[in-house]
Structures are given as C-alpha cells and as structure tokens.
Amino acid sequence: MKRKFDVIQSTCVPLPLENIDTDQIIPARFLKTTTNELKFFGDNLFCDWRRNPDGSPNESFVLNNPLYGGEILVAGKNFGSGSSREHAAWAIAGYGFRVVISSFFADIHKNNELNNFVLPVEVSPEFLQSIFDEVAKDPKTELRIDLPAQKVTILSNGLCESFKINGYKKYCLMNGMDDIDYLLSQKAKIEQWESSENNKLCWK
Amino acid sequence: MNTLFDKIWDAHVVNLIEDGPTQLYIDRLYCHEVTSPQAFDSMRKRGVKCLRPQNIFCMPDHNTPTVNQDKPIQDPVSKKQVDTLQANAKEFGLSHFGMMDQRNGIIHVVGPERGLSLPGMTIVCGDSHTSTHGAMGAVAFGIGTSEVEMVLSSQCILQQKPLSMRVRVEGELGKGVSAKDVALYIMKEITTSGATGYFIEYAGQVIRSMSMEGRLTLCNLSIEMGARGGFIAPDQTTFNYLKGREFAPKGEAWDKAVEYWKTLRSGEDAVFDKEIVFDAADIEPMITYGTNPGMGMGITESIPKDTAEKSLKYMDFKAGEKLLGKKIDYVFLGACTNGRIEDFRAFASIACGRHKADNVIAWLVPGSWMVYNQIKEEGLDKVLEEAGFEIRQPGCSACLAMNDDKIPAGKYAVSTSNRNFEGRQGPGSRTLLASPLTAAAAAVSGVITDPRTLMQ
The missing domain is CATH 3.30.499.10 (Aconitase, domain 3)
Known part of the structure; x- marks a missing residue:
C-alpha cells in the first residue's frame, strides 16, 4: 500500500501498556491467509483484547470506546516485540492508523511499519507521558505529525518534540516509493558483488 | 570495531x-x-x-x-x-x-x-x-x-547496521542448568528490550563448552532479549557438527572452508558498543511466571513483588508466591528452541524409569524428521513410551498453535518453546517457559518440580 506521507493532524487512540507484542497485535490464528487482505487484518487488530471469548466487544478496551479515534496509535515502550509477522503492521494499517507513537519500538516491527507506509514515531518517555496525560484530560486532543520537519506536536499544550528517521526512508515515505523499487534498480551492483572474492567465501 | x-x-x-x-x-x-x-x-x-x-x-x-x-x-x-x-x-x-x-x-x-x-x-x-x-x-x-x-x-x-554487544557467560554451569536456563536468565537480567538495536556475540567459557544444540537454543532466544540476532564464533564444535552434512562443503572445498572459518573471530582488540558478563554460578534452572519471556526466575524463587498486575491476573498467580508444587495441565517438548536430539535425551533422562503423571497431557514434538529418526535409532522412543509418552511428527506445533495443538483457555503448560505471551499457545492459554529437564520433571510429577531433585 504505497501512499505519500506528508503532515498528519489527528486525534489519537491511547494504549498505555508496555511490551505490546505482535501476538497481541494480531494473534497467530489470523496468519493463515495467502493474500494481503488489509481489511481482514484490520478487523482483527488486538482481537483478543478487543473481543470477549464469546466474540462480543470488550467494552473496556480502548478501540471499543467511542471517545477515542483517529489515525494515530499511541502505545507504551517496547512496542511490537516478539514475532516478525508483518501481519501486525498490516493490521495497524488496515485498521486505519498511519502513525504509531511510542518511546521505544522493537526492531523488526519498526521496519515492517515503515515498509507499509505507517510511520513509527519514537519520542522521549516524558513526551509520551504528556500525550497520555493530555488525552486523558481531553480525548479530542489532536496531535500533529510533520514528517518533512520531523516534528510531533501536542496541539492542546503546544509541546513539541523532534523525531528521527533516516533520509532515505523519509524520501521513500514522502514519495510513495518502496525498497523493492530501489533494489530492482541495483542489479549491476549486485552482480558486481557476486563476482567478488567475498561471494566465494560462503560455500553456497 | x-x-x-x-x-x-x-x-x-x-x-x-x-x-x-x-x-x-x-x-x-x-x-x-x-x-x-x-x-x-x-x-x-x-x-x-x-x-x-x-x-x-x-x-x-x-x-x-x-x-x-x-x-x-x-x-x-x-x-x-x-x-x-x-x-x-x-x-x-x-x-x-x-x-x-x-x-x-x-x-x-x-x-x-x-x-x-x-x-x-x-x-x-x-x-x-x-x-x-x-x-x-x-x-x-x-x-x-x-x-x-x-x-x-x-x-x-x-x-541499518545494528550496534554490537558481547555477552560473556563465564564459569561452569551447575547440575540441571542448560542453555535454555542461561537464555532465560539473561532475559530476566536485561529484559526483553535489553538488546534491542544490537546484535549479540555470545562468548565465554560456558559458551565454548556448549554443544551445538545448546548454542542453537541460546541463539534462538536472542530475539526474546530484543536483539535482532545473536551468534557464536565457529570453533571445532561447529566444524565437527557440520562435517559430512548434506549441503556442507565436501573434500577439498571442506578443507578450504574450515581454513577460512577458523579466521572468523573477533579480534583481540575488538570494541563492542556494549559488553555484559554473567557468572554461571548465579544461574539455576529457570521458569517463567509472567506473560513475556523476560519474566522468569530461578525455579526455587518466588514471584517478584513488583510483577505487573495484568500479567498476574492473566496467569492467576500472586506476587510473592512460589511456583514449586503448583499443579500443571500440559507439557510441550519441542519448537525451534528445544526440539533437537539433545533435548529429547534430556527429557528421557528424567522420564526413564518413571511415568507421566495422570493429570498431564504431554506433547513431544521433534523439530524435524532427522531428529525423529535419531530418537528411534537411539531407542529413546522406547524409553519414553514405557514412561507413558508418545513421539509426535515434526513441526512448530503448540509453540504458536497454528495447527491443532492448542492449549485450552486457563490451562497451565510447561513449555520448552520461546514465548509465553498471552494466548500464544491458544486463546487464554497459560505458558510457563522452561528447559527440557524442567518440563520432564513437571510431566512425571504433575506439578512444577526442580529437576535437580530427580537427577542422579
């Protein structure tokens, strides 16, 4: 799902839990599809927290609370740990989130988000807490994510912080380009490496 | 560098x-x-x-x-x-x-x-x-x-090139302490995000004396420490393991390969972005009590007082209580973590001459047909059958329950797999991660048991 990314201003969904693993984001039983059905994955985002064992909505879970909504998910530290399943990023994108804010992301999941045009925004623990506090006061609090300027702002209190992203990935996101497009253009360099001594060392 | x-x-x-x-x-x-x-x-x-x-x-x-x-x-x-x-x-x-x-x-x-x-x-x-x-x-x-x-x-x-970390485990492992326990111990110490952004090189006396199977178990669990990967410099143990295997180089190519592989080690002057040292003497057989693999403890210890309420509620445990003696329902031996021949030997060493507890359902799942066949060749299947266990066919199985092997909601499983996340082994399942020895001790006694009490 390539789409160009610029500035996003939206309310958010707060999920102030730490160590949210990808088994919670999308349980393994939903991984049996052979096509990329974003809607299906989105419908089952956080399935076992969102629904009671009998399938009815768990009213106490934030996704079922009509006060909260928007294109931004805000989660506690170490978001996306565990399994490498990209289905987790598909579920987040499929649900309609375009940004995930946390104070710390697990490596593989962070890449998976980027490869699906979902922007992981890593902020300081203090800034994260400030978002949770503001949203607790007013669920309609808006956040502004400015990718070109690499800044995130809490509009209710004006608090602002910069975030990091490497120049290449930023360019990809802003131009709707993905890594595969890039790699397919690099065939000559790949063949050059393959004819080098380094390639002979691996006894493939 | x-x-x-x-x-x-x-x-x-x-x-x-x-x-x-x-x-x-x-x-x-x-x-x-x-x-x-x-x-x-x-x-x-x-x-x-x-x-x-x-x-x-x-x-x-x-x-x-x-x-x-x-x-x-x-x-x-x-x-x-x-x-x-x-x-x-x-x-x-x-x-x-x-x-x-x-x-x-x-x-x-x-x-x-x-x-x-x-x-x-x-x-x-x-x-x-x-x-x-x-x-x-x-x-x-x-x-x-x-x-x-x-x-x-x-x-x-x-x-992105990750940062480098060296984790050294020095000394000698005690009785009943395996590679799985070493990994669960490291996770407990550094948490499940302690190595995020890093690639780990494992080193030290304990790693050098570890078998290939043990090394595979340890490196397998690197991701549970948050690391993208973990590796061990190849040595004679590696070469002995690889020699003659189907796709390994043969003849002259083998000699050249080994010559090159011997150069694969960090320099004496190597600088790591982070370095941690553990003492093997501090490690006892481990078990997890919570809902991420970093929530582990020595099997004789009590659940820490500061354990997250959400995890305790899910597991139906209380902070401060011991797990020893707690009744369990399932035992799972297998997964990419502990589904190798050495793991079956360890399990069989406890099961031999004993019998599976009546309250326990046990799934013993070899990691591959090669492991399955070796179990038969070594006669381990007979030992295990006499003790009331059966060997199943290979696959990931109950580790993540994508096939029919699901732990029912609310049931406790002592599992040699890698993750105790909520619902990992089936919706509502409660997983306690441990080594094959600890899993076997639970399987024959029906309760969480220190495997050292059942060893010679």
Missing part, C-alpha cells in the same frame, strides 16, 4: 545508501508458508522473478499437523497455505522440502542439520527465530514479508 559481526557484515555490503540503510547481500533465504505468500503474490504483480533461486529453500512448518502427516491436512485454511508454498516454490524454481519429505521439519532445525546454514553466511527468513542460525557463526536475523520479497527478487536487503 573489528568484531566478528563487522567482518561478516562488511563482507556482504553491496552498497551504502547516503543517509540511509546498507544494501546487504544475503547468502541464504529460508521461506515458510506463513510469511511468504504475500511476497510471492506481490512479485507476480510486479512481474519479477527470483534473482538467485538456488540460494533459497522453502519448507512448511507452522501449520503442519503433528499426527497423520501422510494424509491431507484437515483444516482447509492451513492446507491452502501449505499448498500455496509448494506451488510458489515450483513457479519460482526454488527447493522445497514438503511434508513427509525426510528433510522437512522446523526451518530453524533443518537449516543447521542439513548443512545449509554455514559460518560466515548472511541468513534471513520471515521469522524472528532466524537468530537460531547464528549458532553456526553466521549473521542471521528475522525479517518481515516485504523484506522477504526484497531478498526473493534481489538477493539483497536494506538494513
């Missing part, structure tokens, strides 16, 4: 993108049925073929049933995913070890045992436990499906 990780990584750099990631050449890509179909699908849409099909090996493992593998899979959705992998492998010209093929098994068990994963290689798979192959002295890490597509189509991947 001058770490083994640098040597292997740097030798595979195809291109450095300005203000961006590294384009890294990948020697070996493994594909299983769960994380590859969308990659193949996307390639069809782009009209792209595999650049180096000979470097890519496919096998189903997550959905495979652990009984009646000679018959079609009952679950139509699982069957479709397994069939799709076979069809994709055929269409794109890739090697495929299907169900009932004697080379089939869990991808992270099969790669090393077939000699497909070799020292000095870069290895990836759409599976976080690809870190396992690091035990061979390779740079191996898990990737997402978009990245699987990158490697299928270009044999390269774009990655």
Whole structure:
C-alpha cells in the first residue's frame, strides 16, 4: 500500500501498556491467509483484547470506546516485540492508523511499519507521558505529525518534540516509493558483488 | 570495531545508501508458508522473478499437523497455505522440502542439520527465530514479508547496521542448568528490550563448552532479549557438527572452508558498543511466571513483588508466591528452541524409569524428521513410551498453535518453546517457559518440580 506521507493532524487512540507484542497485535490464528487482505487484518487488530471469548466487544478496551479515534496509535515502550509477522503492521494499517507513537519500538516491527507506509514515531518517555496525560484530560486532543520537519506536536499544550528517521526512508515515505523499487534498480551492483572474492567465501 | 559481526557484515555490503540503510547481500533465504505468500503474490504483480533461486529453500512448518502427516491436512485454511508454498516454490524454481519429505521439519532445525546454514553466511527468513542460525557463526536475523520479497527478487536487503554487544557467560554451569536456563536468565537480567538495536556475540567459557544444540537454543532466544540476532564464533564444535552434512562443503572445498572459518573471530582488540558478563554460578534452572519471556526466575524463587498486575491476573498467580508444587495441565517438548536430539535425551533422562503423571497431557514434538529418526535409532522412543509418552511428527506445533495443538483457555503448560505471551499457545492459554529437564520433571510429577531433585 504505497501512499505519500506528508503532515498528519489527528486525534489519537491511547494504549498505555508496555511490551505490546505482535501476538497481541494480531494473534497467530489470523496468519493463515495467502493474500494481503488489509481489511481482514484490520478487523482483527488486538482481537483478543478487543473481543470477549464469546466474540462480543470488550467494552473496556480502548478501540471499543467511542471517545477515542483517529489515525494515530499511541502505545507504551517496547512496542511490537516478539514475532516478525508483518501481519501486525498490516493490521495497524488496515485498521486505519498511519502513525504509531511510542518511546521505544522493537526492531523488526519498526521496519515492517515503515515498509507499509505507517510511520513509527519514537519520542522521549516524558513526551509520551504528556500525550497520555493530555488525552486523558481531553480525548479530542489532536496531535500533529510533520514528517518533512520531523516534528510531533501536542496541539492542546503546544509541546513539541523532534523525531528521527533516516533520509532515505523519509524520501521513500514522502514519495510513495518502496525498497523493492530501489533494489530492482541495483542489479549491476549486485552482480558486481557476486563476482567478488567475498561471494566465494560462503560455500553456497 | 573489528568484531566478528563487522567482518561478516562488511563482507556482504553491496552498497551504502547516503543517509540511509546498507544494501546487504544475503547468502541464504529460508521461506515458510506463513510469511511468504504475500511476497510471492506481490512479485507476480510486479512481474519479477527470483534473482538467485538456488540460494533459497522453502519448507512448511507452522501449520503442519503433528499426527497423520501422510494424509491431507484437515483444516482447509492451513492446507491452502501449505499448498500455496509448494506451488510458489515450483513457479519460482526454488527447493522445497514438503511434508513427509525426510528433510522437512522446523526451518530453524533443518537449516543447521542439513548443512545449509554455514559460518560466515548472511541468513534471513520471515521469522524472528532466524537468530537460531547464528549458532553456526553466521549473521542471521528475522525479517518481515516485504523484506522477504526484497531478498526473493534481489538477493539483497536494506538494513541499518545494528550496534554490537558481547555477552560473556563465564564459569561452569551447575547440575540441571542448560542453555535454555542461561537464555532465560539473561532475559530476566536485561529484559526483553535489553538488546534491542544490537546484535549479540555470545562468548565465554560456558559458551565454548556448549554443544551445538545448546548454542542453537541460546541463539534462538536472542530475539526474546530484543536483539535482532545473536551468534557464536565457529570453533571445532561447529566444524565437527557440520562435517559430512548434506549441503556442507565436501573434500577439498571442506578443507578450504574450515581454513577460512577458523579466521572468523573477533579480534583481540575488538570494541563492542556494549559488553555484559554473567557468572554461571548465579544461574539455576529457570521458569517463567509472567506473560513475556523476560519474566522468569530461578525455579526455587518466588514471584517478584513488583510483577505487573495484568500479567498476574492473566496467569492467576500472586506476587510473592512460589511456583514449586503448583499443579500443571500440559507439557510441550519441542519448537525451534528445544526440539533437537539433545533435548529429547534430556527429557528421557528424567522420564526413564518413571511415568507421566495422570493429570498431564504431554506433547513431544521433534523439530524435524532427522531428529525423529535419531530418537528411534537411539531407542529413546522406547524409553519414553514405557514412561507413558508418545513421539509426535515434526513441526512448530503448540509453540504458536497454528495447527491443532492448542492449549485450552486457563490451562497451565510447561513449555520448552520461546514465548509465553498471552494466548500464544491458544486463546487464554497459560505458558510457563522452561528447559527440557524442567518440563520432564513437571510431566512425571504433575506439578512444577526442580529437576535437580530427580537427577542422579
């Protein structure tokens, strides 16, 4: 799902839990599809927290609370740990989130988000807490994510912080380009490496 | 600087993108049925073929049933995913070890045992436990499906170079303490995000004296520490393990390979971004009490007072209580973590002359057909059968319950797998991670038991 990314201003969904693993984001039983059905994955985002064992909505879970909504998910530290399943990023994108804010992301999941045009925004623990506090006061609090300027702002209190992203990935996101497009253009360099001594060392 | 990780990584750099990631050449890509179909699908849409099909090996493992593998899979959705992998492998010209093929098994068990994963290689798979192959002295890490597509189509991947960390475990392990306990101990100490952003090199006396099976278990669990991967410099243990294996180099090529592999070590002057040292004497058999693998403790200890309420509620445990003597319902021996021959030997050493407790349902699932056959050759199946256990057919099984092997809601399972996340082994399941010895002790006594009390 390539789409160009610029500035996003939206309310958010707060999920102030730490160590949210990808088994919670999308349980393994939903991984049996052979096509990329974003809607299906989105419908089952956080399935076992969102629904009671009998399938009815768990009213106490934030996704079922009509006060909260928007294109931004805000989660506690170490978001996306565990399994490498990209289905987790598909579920987040499929649900309609375009940004995930946390104070710390697990490596593989962070890449998976980027490869699906979902922007992981890593902020300081203090800034994260400030978002949770503001949203607790007013669920309609808006956040502004400015990718070109690499800044995130809490509009209710004006608090602002910069975030990091490497120049290449930023360019990809802003131009709707993905890594595969890039790699397919690099065939000559790949063949050059393959004819080098380094390639002979691996006894493939 | 001058770490083994640098040597292997740097030798595979195809291109450095300005203000961006590294384009890294990948020697070996493994594909299983769960994380590859969308990659193949996307390639069809782009009209792209595999650049180096000979470097890519496919096998189903997550959905495979652990009984009646000679018959079609009952679950139509699982069957479709397994069939799709076979069809994709055929269409794109890739090697495929299907169900009932004697080379089939869990991808992270099969790669090393077939000699497909070799020292000095870069290895990836759409599976976080690809870190396992690091035990061979390779740079191996898990990737997402978009990245699987990158490697299928270009044999390269774009990655930021991680930081380096050395974890040394010095001294000698005590009785009943295995590689699994070492890993659970490290996780407890550094948490499940303690190594995020790093690649770990394991070193020290304990690692040097560890068998290949133990090393594979330890490297497997690197991801549970947050690390992308973990590896061990190859040594004589590695070479002895690899010699004569199906895809390992032979004859003159073998000699040349070993000569090169012997150079694969961090320099005396190597500088790591982070270094941690543990004393083996501090490690006892471990068990987890919570809902992430870092929530572990020595088996004789009590659940820490500051344990998160959400985890305690899920597990129905109380802070401050001991787990010893608690009744359990299931035991699972297997997974890419502990599904190798040594794990079955360890389990059998406790089960021998005893009997499975009546309240326990036990699933013993070898990691591959090769392990399965070796269990038979060594007569371990007889020992285990006499003790009331049966050996199932290979696959990932109850580790993530994508096949029929699911732990029911509310039931306690002592499991040799790698994750105790909520619902991991089936919706509502409660997992206690432990070593094969501890799993066996629980299986024969029906309650959580210190395996050392059952050892000679």
